[in-house]
Amino acid sequence: MTGEGDQVLAERVVKGMVARDAFSRWLGIEVLEVAPRRCTCRLTVRDDMVNGFGVAHGGIAFSLADSAFAFACNTGGSVTVSIENSVTYPAPVRVGDVLTAVAAEEATSTRLGYYRAEVTNQRGEVVALFRGTAFRTSRTHETV
Amino acid sequence: MTGEGDQVLAERVVKGMVARDAFSRWLGIEVLEVAPRRCTCRLTVRDDMVNGFGVAHGGIAFSLADSAFAFACNTGGSVTVSIENSVTYPAPVRVGDVLTAVAAEEATSTRLGYYRAEVTNQRGEVVALFRGTAFRTSRTHETV
Amino acid sequence: MTGEGDQVLAERVVKGMVARDAFSRWLGIEVLEVAPRRCTCRLTVRDDMVNGFGVAHGGIAFSLADSAFAFACNTGGSVTVSIENSVTYPAPVRVGDVLTAVAAEEATSTRLGYYRAEVTNQRGEVVALFRGTAFRTSRTHETV
Amino acid sequence: MTGEGDQVLAERVVKGMVARDAFSRWLGIEVLEVAPRRCTCRLTVRDDMVNGFGVAHGGIAFSLADSAFAFACNTGGSVTVSIENSVTYPAPVRVGDVLTAVAAEEATSTRLGYYRAEVTNQRGEVVALFRGTAFRTSRTHETV
Numbered sequence: 001m002t003g004e005g006d007q008v009l010a011e012r013v014v015k016g017m018v019a020r021d022a023f024s025r026w027l028g029i030e031v032l033e034v035a036p037r038r039c040t041c042r043l044t045v046r047d048d049m050v051n052g053f054g055v056a057h058g059g060i061a062f063s064l065a066d067s068a069f070a071f072a073c074n075t076g077g078s079v080t081v082s083i084e085n086s087v088t089y090p091a092p093v094r095v096g097d098v099l100t101a102v103a104a105e106e107a108t109s110t111r112l113g114y115y116r117a118e119v120t121n122q123r124g125e126v127v128a129l130f131r132g133t134a135f136r137t138s139r140t141h142e143t144v
Numbered sequence: 145m146t147g148e149g150d151q152v153l154a155e156r157v158v159k160g161m162v163a164r165d166a167f168s169r170w171l172g173i174e175v176l177e178v179a180p181r182r183c184t185c186r187l188t189v190r191d192d193m194v195n196g197f198g199v200a201h202g203g204i205a206f207s208l209a210d211s212a213f214a215f216a217c218n219t220g221g222s223v224t225v226s227i228e229n230s231v232t233y234p235a236p237v238r239v240g241d242v243l244t245a246v247a248a249e250e251a252t253s254t255r256l257g258y259y260r261a262e263v264t265n266q267r268g269e270v271v272a273l274f275r276g277t278a279f280r281t282s283r284t285h286e287t288v
Numbered sequence: 289m290t291g292e293g294d295q296v297l298a299e300r301v302v303k304g305m306v307a308r309d310a311f312s313r314w315l316g317i318e319v320l321e322v323a324p325r326r327c328t329c330r331l332t333v334r335d336d337m338v339n340g341f342g343v344a345h346g347g348i349a350f351s352l353a354d355s356a357f358a359f360a361c362n363t364g365g366s367v368t369v370s371i372e373n374s375v376t377y378p379a380p381v382r383v384g385d386v387l388t389a390v391a392a393e394e395a396t397s398t399r400l401g402y403y404r405a406e407v408t409n410q411r412g413e414v415v416a417l418f419r420g421t422a423f424r425t426s427r428t429h430e431t432v
Numbered sequence: 433m434t435g436e437g438d439q440v441l442a443e444r445v446v447k448g449m450v451a452r453d454a455f456s457r458w459l460g461i462e463v464l465e466v467a468p469r470r471c472t473c474r475l476t477v478r479d480d481m482v483n484g485f486g487v488a489h490g491g492i493a494f495s496l497a498d499s500a501f502a503f504a505c506n507t508g509g510s511v512t513v514s515i516e517n518s519v520t521y522p523a524p525v526r527v528g529d530v531l532t533a534v535a536a537e538e539a540t541s542t543r544l545g546y547y548r549a550e551v552t553n554q555r556g557e558v559v560a561l562f563r564g565t566a567f568r569t570s571r572t573h574e575t576v
Contacts, residue, residue, distance in 0.1 A: 017196025023203060026192050048170055051214060052161025058214070058226055059167060059207025066202045070195060082202055083400065084372050084421055086230040086518050088546050088565055090539035106550075107522035107558040111423075112371065114520050114561055116548075118538075126539040129546055131563060133372055133421075133520055135399075227544065228516050228565055230374050232402050232421055234395035250406075251378035251414035255567075256515065258376050258417055260404075262394075270395040273402055275419060277376055277516055277565075279543075305484025311491060314480050336458050339502060340449025346498045346514055347455060351491025358483060358490070370490055374518040 006036045010075035013141045014039065017071060024067045027060070031071065037105035037113070039072035045097045056093035061101075065117040065130035068103035073113050073134040077141050080113065084133045091127045098122040101130070111136050150180045154219035157285050158183065161215060168211045171204070175215065181249035181257070183216040189241045200237035205245075209261040209274035212247035217257050217278040221285050224257065228277045235271045242266040245274070255280050294324045298363035301429045302327065305359060312355045315348070319359065325393035325401070327360035333385045344381035349389075353405040353418035356391035361401050361422040365429050368401065372421045379415045386410040389418070399424050438468045442507035445573045446471065449503060456499045459492070463503065469537035469545070471504035477529045488525035493533075497549040497562035500535035505545050505566040509573050512545065516565045523559045530554040533562070543568050 014034045018024065024041075027049075033040040043064050051057035066085065073080045093099065103117035112135060119128035158178045162168065168185075171193075177184040187208050195201035210229060217224045237243065247261035256279060263272035302322045306312065312329075315337075321328040331352050339345035354373060361368045381387065391405035400423060407416035446466045450456065456473075459481075465472040475496050483489035498517060505512045525531065535549035544567060551560035 019196075020194070020198060021196040021201070022192045022194050023201035024195070048166045050164070050166050051168070051211070052163075052165040052218075053223070053225075054164060057165070057167035057207060058210045058229065059203050062206050062210070062229075063201060063203030066206070067195070070202070074196075079197070081197075082233060084230065084232045085202065085206075086228065086374060086563065088228045088539075088563075089226060090541050090544070090546055106561055107520075109522050112522070114522055114558075116561075126546075129538055129548075129563070131518065131520075131561070230419065230518060232395075232419075234397050234400070234402055250417055251376075253378050256378070258378055258414075260417075270402075273394055273404075273419070275374065275376075275417070307484075308482070308486060309484040309489070310480045310482050311489035312483070336454045338452070338454050339456070339499070340451075340453040340506075341511070341513075342452060345453070345455035345495065346502070346517065347491050347495030350494050350498070350517070351489060354490045354494070355483070362484075367485070369485075370521060372518065372520045373490065373494070374516065376516045377514060 009077050010034050010036050013074050013077055014071045016141060017074060027063055029064060029067055036075050037072055039068045040100065040102045041068040042098065042100045045093055045095050045099065047095055050095060058089065061093055061099060061119050061128035062087050064099055065101045065119050065128060068101040068117050069115050069132040072103040073115055078136040079139040079141060080134045080136045082132055083135050085130060087128055087130045089128055091125050093127050099127065153221050154178050154180050157218050157221055158215045160285060161218060171207055173208060173211050180219050181216055183212045184244065184246045185212040186242065186244045189237055189239050191239055194239060202233065205237055205243060205263050205272040206231050208243055209245045209263050209272060212245040212261050213259050213276040216247040217259055222280040223283040223285060224278045224280045226276055227279050229274060231272055231274045233272055235269050237271050243271065297365050298322050298324050301362050301365060302359045304429060305362060315351055317352060317355050324363050325360055327356045328388065328390045329356040330386065330388045333381055333383050333387065335383055338383060346377065349381055349387060349407050349416040350375050352387055353389045353407050353416060356389040357403050357405050357420040360391040361403055366424040367427040367429060368422045368424045370420055371423050373418060375416055375418045377416055379413050381415050387415065441509050442466050442468050445506050445509060446503045448573065449506060459495055461496060461499050468507050469504055471500045472532065472534045473500040474530065474532045477525055477527050479527055482527060490521065493525055493531060493551050493560040494519050496531055497533045497551050497560060500533040500549050501547050501564040504535040505547055510568040511571040511573060512566045512568045514564055515567050517562065519560055519562045521560055523557050525559050531559065
C-alpha cells in the first residue's frame with residue numbers, strides 16, 4: 001500500500017517541519033524514524049524542564065508526544081492540524097530520563113486522522129499515553 | 145466556606161511551587177491571581193515557542209494551562225498530582241500573543257479534583273480549552 | 289446576535305432529531321430547553337440502567353450528555369456530527385436519581401464547535417463532566 | 433507472570449459483574465473472552481439504538497467499550513471504578529452492524545489502570561477508539 005514515493009514524501013515533509021520548529025529544538029527533540037503516518041522522537045529531560053515538584057513538567061512529555069504526532073499526521077503531504085489531545089501520566093519523569101515517543105495512526109476518515117503516541121523512558125516504562133485527533137486541510141506542504 | 149486561612153495557605157503553596165518550577169520560568173509564566181481551587185496565569189508567546197507551521201506549538205498553551213491547573217489543585221495544601229488532561233485548540237496562537245489561563249475546580253470527590261482551564265488571547269478569543277483530573281495524595285506541602 | 293429566527297430554527301431542528309432518536313426515547317430523555325448552541329435534557333435512572341456494581345452504568349450519564357450535546361450543536365441548522373468526547377464521573381449515580389444535562393458551546397471555529405455538558409443529580413451534585421467536539425458538515429437539516 | 437489462578441479469578445469476577453449488569457443485558461452484550469486485564473465484548477446494533485440521524489447513538493459504541501473496560505479492569509479482584517473516558521468515532525455505525533470491543537491495559541501505577549478499547553464492525557473497520565482510566569479501591573470483589 002505504501003510505496004517508495006510515500007516514504008520520500010514523509011521524510012521531506014518532516015524535514016521541512018523540523019527545520020522551522022523552534023520549540024522542538026529547545027526541547028532537544030531528535031527525530032529517530034519517519035514513515036507514512038508514523039514518527040518516533042526522543043529527548044533527554046534537563047534541569048530546566050522540571051515543575052514545582054522537581055519532576056518533569058507535564059508539558060514536557062506532552063510536547064514530545066505532540067511533536068511526534070504532528071510530524072506523523074503530516075507525512076501524507078496535506079497540511080494537517082491538531083484538533084484535540086488527551087494525555088495520561090502512568091509514571092513520573094525525572095531529570096536525566098531519556099524519553100521516546102512513538103506516534104502512529106490508529107484510524108482515519110475522510111478529513112480526520114486518529115493517532116496514538118506512547119512515551120517510554122530509558123527503562124521501557126510507559127510514562128505517558130497520548131491521543132491526538134488531526135484535521136487534514138486542503139492545502140499541501142508545497143504551498144506552505 | 146473559604147476563610148482567610150485558606151487564602152493564605154493557597155498563596156503560600158503556590159509561591160513555593162513557582163519557586164521550584166523551572167519550566168514555567170522558561171515559559172515566562174506569571175501568576176496573576178491565586179485563590180482556593182483557582183489560579184490565573186499569563187505568558188507572552190516568543191519566537192522560540194513556534195512549531196513547524198510557524199504558530200505556537202501545542203505544548204505552549206497546554207503547558208500554560210497545565211501550570212495554572214497544577215497550582216490551582218494544590219492550593220488546599222495536599223500534594224496533588226495530575227492524572228489526565230485533555231485539550232482542544234479553537235484558534236491558532238501566534239508569536240506576540242499574550243495568553244491568559246484561568247484554571248478552576250469544577251467538581252471534587254474524596255481523592256480526586258476535576259478542573260477546567262480556559263486559555264484566551266489578548267483579544268479575549270478562546271485559544272485552548274483544557275481539562276484536568278487531579279489526585280490528592282496523603283502528603284502535605286509542608287513535608288515536600 | 290441571536291434573533292427570533294435562530295430560536296425558531298433551533299427548536300425545529302431539535303424537534304426533528306428527537307422524533308427519530310429511538311435510543312434517547314428508551315432512555316426516557318426529555319428536552320427541557322433549547323436555544324441556539326444550547327440544550328438541557330433530563331432522565332430518571334431506572335433499574336435496567338445499572339452496571340455490575342448496581343449503580344448506573346457509565347453509558348447512561350454519557351448518553352444523556354451526548355444527546356444534549358448533539359441537540360445543542362445542531363441548533364444552527366447544519367448537520368453536525370460528534371468527533372470526540374471525554375467524560376469524568378465525580379459522583380456515583382443510583383437508581384431513582386433524576387439527572388439533568390446542560391450542554392452549551394464553549395468556543396467555535398470555521399468547521400468545529402467545542403461543547404461542554406455538566407450533568408447534575410436532583411441534589412445539584414455534579415455526577416458527570418462531559419466535553420464534545422463537533423464537526424459542521426456542509427449539509428443542512430432540510431436535506432437530511 | 434499470569435498464572436492459572438489469575439485466569440480463574442478474572443473469569444469469576446466478570447461472571448459476577450455480568451450477572452448484575454442490567455444495562456449491558458439490554459444492550460445485548462456478550463462477553464467473548466476474558467483474561468487478566470483484558471476483555472472482549474460484542475453486540476448487534478438494533479433499531480432502538482439509533483439517534484436523531486438514524487445511525488447508532490454515540491452512547492452505544494461508548495457503552496460497549498465501557499463495559500469491556502469495566503470487566504477488564506476488575507479482573508484482578510479489586511473493586512475498580514472508572515475515573516475518566518474519552519472516545520472518538522472514526523466511522524458511523526448502522527443498524528445491523530455487529531460491534532466488537534477489545535479492552536486491554538496499556539499501563540498501570542499504584543492505584544490506577546490505563547486502558548484502551550478498540551471497537552470494530554463486522555468488516556473490521558474501526559468505529560470507535562476508547563480510553564479509560566480506572567481507580568483500584570481497597571475493597572475486593574468478595575466483599576461487594
